[in-house]
Amino acid sequence: MQRIHMKNQHSEIFEPQSLVESNKPIYWINARHLHTGYLDHVMAVFDRIGYSKGGPDSEWDVLWSHDYPFTELQDKISKMRSHQKVNHIPGSGFITNKVTLVLSDIEYIPKAFQMPQQKFSFKQYVKEHPEKLWVQKSNNHRGIHVRNVEELDFSADNTFVQEFIQNPYLVDGKKFDIGIYTVVASVDPLRVYFYSGDCLIRYCGKEYVMDKFDDVNTYVVTDDYTPTWKMPSLQKYYIDMKFSHKESLYAHMRSEDLDPTKVDRQIEDAIRKVFLSKLPQLRQSLEKYQHKNIFFELTRFDFVLDEDLNLYLMEVNMSPNLSTGHFAANKLLYQQVIYNTLSVVDVARNIPVSLKLSTEDQELMRVSLRDIQTDPEACSSEECKGCHEVKCQLCNRCLNNEVRNALSDSFLEHLNRRQMKRVYPESLTRDESMRYQDALDDGLPTNDKLLRKWYRSKCIQEESWCY
Template sequence: MASKKEIFENNSKPKVNKSKKCCEFLNYVASCEKHNVFSVIIATIAIGIILFISLDECRKCFNNTKGIKCSQQKIQIVESEKRKVFGVYTLTNDDGFLHNLFDVLEKVGYQKKDFEESDNWDLLWAHAYPFRSLYSKLNNLKPHQKVNHFPGCGYITNKVDLATSGLKYIPPAFKLPEHKEKLLEYVRTNPKIQFVQKDNNHRNIMIRNISDIDLNQNGTFIQEFVDKPLLVSGYKFDIGIYTIITSVNPLRVYIYNGDALLRFCPVEYYPFDPENIDKYVVGDDYLPTWEVPDLKSYYKSLGFGMKESLNAYLRSKGKNPDVIWEQIEDSLRIVIMNKEPKIIEVINRFKSKSNFFEMMRFDFVVDEDLKVYLMEANMSPNLSSAHFPPNKLLFEQVIYNLLSIVGISQRIFKDTLAMNENETRMVSHNKNIAVYPKECNSDLCNNCDDLICGLCQQCLSKEMRLDLLTAYNEHMNKADCKRIVPPPMAKDGTIPENYSPKNQLMYKWFLGKCLMDKSWCN
């Protein structure tokens, strides 16, 4: 039995209402259910928002991608429309031998069209001399149109005229029948010298006895034979230098300095046999550099070009190849400057001289003492690699550098070489050609009489200003080309002898640029 105390304590505790507890529990459960529903609703809304945002982003992404594709299509259309135009002039309908030229022109934004159907072209590439048959068209060129020859360039490339010019570095030659008596006298005084007979096509070259030659034959010449040539692996070879004339009066000349074309005779020189021309005449089926034993490793394994392969070989033999290249550059200067007056005479028959440029290949041989001889100049050198596919890189780089330096490969994206005034100013302007600040700001140039003053802005003629702007652009775009005219600047500023007034002025301008920036000195 419970004690009275326990009974009292039990009676003193408040009595719990069971029905009330049940209600409280039910209310709690209901409250939880409300919270769960609310949570589900919030979660559903959040998921919906996320899905909406994701779908919207996907839609935007899809639209953007579609827009890019459309934009790319529009760009491609614009690019196809914005292509400059070039035409080709040849004596035949076959121009397949110019395939490397066409490839490079296409890469820099040109398309080929028939230039005779329209005057809206930018470049005319003539594989043959065009100025007789196309005189009326080429005498009325638009300022931006370019032609890859100078009127009168034949004075340089004519084989007979060049060989018989008597200039330094050219073996003595005698034109027949005009120089018949001079030839016979030269033979009498030099009885051990051998001679080759040539014509203007430079074909059928062969060592001949004077007694076997018809000295009254027209169109040929007799030239002294270089009988002790420099040999590599026993083979005689010649060196082809790609030479670019960008201006005449004033004269500016560059060479492609990235490489040279080396061609070797297919048969070893010794034992010598004058009846076997493959021993001493470089023909179309010449031996290429990559098949010459002493050069093969440099060219194929080490990746050098032809020029540097030859340089490396000569240095390995204790010879200095710089002697060769210095003579070659000197020879080019002498020949081109000698022929410039005759070219000027022909150019003066045309309304403008700024539309023309020239690329020739001059061929040289070297003797065992590293003395250089100029043999010929080619007006339209072979640029096809069909016969020797590895030459493709050389030809493409020659073409690309040529197009760059003469302004045909423009950096401005347009469908024409023509530029408006704002574009021209952007490329080059007066500040880029300003030189001699001290002299131009002095009393010396108040009357513009001094040679240097002719380069000051207050004295500069309109024609010379255009020449200087073009020269500035050439320097900025010369890439792997080297300027040889004007020549490297003399430390004392002395102008080379026999320079015409305009050539003197151009030399002084380059000297002025050299004094401000050493990159202009060479």
Template structure:
């Protein structure tokens, strides 16, 4: 047995001795290289894992510091009037924080915040956005607006200050009838001049439009959604995706001034989908409220565009009439970003003249009473928040990353490059050809241009109605 083992050992030794040296060296090299690669792979994995953790931590930190919104006044969990506001902000990646915290990016104030929170509003940070402008009450106050003598508003008189003027107007216009209102538009009712309390405070009387345009015999009003994104310079947008139509529950004729359901649009108004002539357009053909109304108007061999052109002009002139007052009210509030969502309520008479009735701050956006209105309010909010930058597609920390620089920069607003070079505007801005060269503009002016470009990219179904679009009259070069 020992002899056999010796023989085997000799044979194996001989075999090993016969293995070429280069093969052994190759084997050793491969072994060492494999070990090195394994070590590098483990290190890279550890590094990748660490980086991934750091990125995740950064994202979590971003979410904690960015996309925070607050609500004023604080709402209870049972409150549902802001359901769609909270819903859309949640879809946009925002999380709610308390109003007494300082790190919110966006404040949705259902009530005017500049009185009770005036000191705090004057000290908000540049990146913080608020959904109201200081001084917007000059437009939305029922009494102030109705007595502003605008040609498209029914004649109105403030009581008791203008009772003498009212009595004189009633004598000069004996066929006129009037409605008595307070500043909250409660208890609206037609009254003869003798029955009106001329000494009532904070109220007014307004001439009643007696010949309304009717749909299936029903009087209606139109709610048009308007957005202000800047006061100086003034920039106004109108939401064109749809319009809120509200019809009086009872038919207008035979007219009975004691039946307010014939002429006052209340909370229990008749919606579009319950108006016989509009139902087919709204339900069968899936039109909106405006497109269904426009279709009905065309059925009467009339042109609905006549109405909408008047609406745009009414919005422009109404806001322009109060813009100086708002600009003065804005002066103490230099920081932050502001915008305003308004609803203009209008009626149309049988001659297709449009009359402004009131302008609403914080218009109703709750579909609790009328479920089909949910889509209208959701789309309005989505359009508005994207327009003003709250719904930006870039999701990072505004305080450390200028997202607007990524979307719109100087190169996007630079114009007249040939003239700027020809007249050496980078050296001197004295020539009129240099007026629009970026090197000759103030920083504030460049920011205005960049803001306008940003809004243009994000306007979606918002139409800018002021400033009006300038149509070039230059002929195309052949």
């Protein structure tokens, strides 16, 4: 295969093969230093699902950009057609920007203060909580050290001071973080999933020592972290029993009479609350684009636990590391995350043809109006000859094209989600769905209300839709 390197100030582009099937879908990778191999797994998955490599001037179907593309590539993105997809969402920086995230009023985020703007509020808080320790961070997240108040720099611009969790849950004496891969399939209406098959768990290089913070390797996860297969208490699960990273950790928790389902509940709740808290900004960033369902985003939420299994969100990573440069054994995890992501957002299709060549018959074969219909008893009743009653608003004749398209996308996501678990709209049991069947949730835009009601109605029809 001939590769042509096109270099400019920002990126390196791989052009497609000179001879490719005209109906084969095309992906374009936009990233710097591609020759180093850090996106090899992304390209491998695209190749396996039937895509050809393209460039900025090809008839591409999917753009995978490592960097935030809405500056350098704004002209191309503003002209995107309805069949094209891009792997970032306008406004996602409201979630992945560290300063913006930590200053959100979300219960799972340790207390933080922006410097120098909030130094007086911080000093007042310290008087009320003198026992707490702090770390000072910047957006590039480098040089983290635990500090006493006297050691903090209150004049450092674009930094924040955040509470340090002093009593972490330890495995073999080591602190760790839990990386949850999360996918936004749509902003309007909001649909969020996370990869439930496994997660990235990184253990510190050295054992944690309470009140001794001169060595950052005892409390900061670095690139040379300790992997699961080198943790003595986890080896029997991960190596001998072939458990995943997550299930190895959870098995260890259960051996200590701890309940890991508490962790799962908190993870889902935290992810939901982060996206809902930033939904107005995400919606506003999306307004100038004609096609609002062409964007998706894969991020990694990094959490830590305290000794009582209380969960704390430390950061959300845009374009999370998917390279096995340090640990080749993570190859399977990364490729499964990529494949599940492309599947749930309808990029990895069962019909390997360019998205731009899809016919009406082909799309109807995949999902039709009959598939998205719910509650036929209500829709055929005398009350639903009009569309004024709440229970009638999901009848096909009452739906506008925008809502129909959103429900069709949601239907396909459910079928194609593989190991992606829907976290928003949240799961409800069948009994809960029946209880709230005719409710329209207050405080949400109309499309979001209808989508939540639709999932409840589908759950009542068929229990597999509840989760």
